[in-house]
Amino acid sequence: MPTGSRRGDTPPPRTGSGETDVLRGFLDYLRTSMAAKVEGAPEPQVRTAQVPSGTNLLGLLNHLTFVERAIFLGETVTDWQATFHAAPQDGVDDVVARYRAAVERANAALDDCTDLGEPVPRPRPGRPAPSVRWALAHMIEETGRHAGHADVLRELIDGATGR
Secondary structure, three states: OOOOOOOOOOOOOOOOOHHHHHHHHHHHHHHHHHHHHOOOOOOOOOHHOOOOOOOOHHHHHHHHHHHHHHHHOOOOOOOOHHHHHOOOOOHHHHHHHHHHHHHHHHHEEEEEOOOOOOOOOOOOOOOOOOOOHHHHHHHHHHHHHHHHHHHHHHHHHHEEEEO
């Protein structure tokens, strides 16, 4: 079993009492946790499948980059399965930087949203946009699910634990 560092858990965020503050606070908390799980992970283990399904740590963050872009920015993804694998030339720093850039762009789009019941302001010809509330709740679920996977994968790679 790998022996790695044990980081202390970062507690959930203290946010404002408004629904938007709570949703965005928890999403940003999960986003930060997810990026931290990938940062510093060694090659080639970061892209090597650690479980029979083929899931790998770098692929999870690559996938979440595409989900952020699709949900909040309206980008089209034609092959979701392919998003679970980073390109061979992409290292940890590349994928983390791309994820953080997608999050920054998504947050900029969300900054203009004052009503959670309104549609996400993204162009998607022929498809109605979900409400901002739904999009935030979905991204919390999606990011939280994959952050849990990342916790296990990172511990299998080098023993690192904590958020």
